[in-house]
Amino acid sequence: MAQLNLEDLVAIMRDCAGEDEHVNLDGDILDTLFYDLGYDSLALLQTTGRIEQEFDIVLDEDGITEAETPRALLALVNDCLAQAA
């Protein structure tokens, strides 16, 4: 079953929205707020849009808004993937 891990998520975020030069995305960021990682709501909209395309899923919009950290977003995506499987 397909899964999204942190490494994949970081790669997608870099590609969709670039990377703040003051942040180390390769560090321990699972519980860091996206805002503190330099990503605003549009960057997340772009990122989740790309995830939906790549995995052919539709994420819950309220869930996206509530997913403020990589850990929460990964859980949202992987739950969705598990249900789709």
Place this chain on the structure above:
Amino acid sequence: MTAVITGIGVTAPTGLGTDSYWEATKAGRSGITPIDRFDASGYPAQLAGQVPGFTAAEHLPSRLVPQTDRMTQLALTAGAWALEDAAYEPDAFGEYGVSVVTAASGGGVEFGHRELENLWRKGKKFVSAYQSFAWFYAVNTGQLSIRHGGRGPCGTLVTEQAGGLDAVGQARRHVRRGTPLVVTGGVDGALSPWGWVAQLSTGLVSGTGYRPFGAEADGYLPGEGGAILVLEDAESAAARGIPAYGEIAGYAATLDPRPGLDAPPGLRRAAELALADARVTPSEVDAVFADAAGVPELDRIEAQVLCGLFGPHGVPVTAPKSATGRLFGGGAALDLAAALLSLRDGVLPPTPGVERPDHPIDLVTGAARELPLRTVLVLARGHGGFNAAVVVRAHHGKGAHPWRS
């Protein structure tokens, strides 16, 4: 109150960076090439002024690259250079002490074209979230403001090719009302099929070349790029110890009469009002940077204005924009940058591509011309009847930028 230009940043088909642009411009090198950004083989015109060798990631933070059209990337690059040139320190002006006023035309057309194609071919889920603002005509002002902390009164002027001067005129109003520093000018471009067709619809784009005032003139060529300028209150700049390229001594804008009215075009009145605003007479003007439409009838109108104000062959006239194409919101800002560099160096760049003018004006052709310059008039016209004129004057005598000489 005196408003002076203290910083210049250029991204042009003839050079990335002020020095590279100015060397090419003085040498009369052209940046006009066959379009390589998209397949233009099916269109009646295929030449344009394209900025060569620009890779956004080399100049911008990676967060900004996916969310910006190329013309915004060029504007942000020019803006950073202009502010560096002016030795800008973000914290030195107070929370609302910095404004941004730039000229624009269609916004991020190339970006918008790509995303509309995504919408059409793949569906709405495939449209970039950044389409929400990347295409927007005011985007350059917004991005410059966010990046450099410009929280004072900001704005965007849309008067086609006259916009670069109108933006500086508006910036000067802000300086006079108490904003010490305004980031202004314009960088523009729309070299995608959508943008190209919009230009072709004017019927004025040449299939062969841009030769303003020449006997062979048969239209203009579009290009991309422009200049971002830093305009400051002269006292504030002096207190910072920053030398000025020159003073924005006069500005005026007029509109042409609506079609069908038996009234003269507004260009001469714009020039006269700008001279009056600067309190100079035509005899005190040392050179003119012309709008130089490249369309025979429009060239004739401008030549008549120049002859009327200065007499036949009465003042040196130049149009280095024949080497870049017309840059819409960026064009007149780049002319203003060239005029300020001319003041600094006492040299008028030539009008590449034109051997001799078909009008009774003293057009600088062939080689650059060295002459003492103190007061220069810059003219601009925008499609749809816009006219603007700016008078720039050496601020502390000729060559007022000693740290560069």
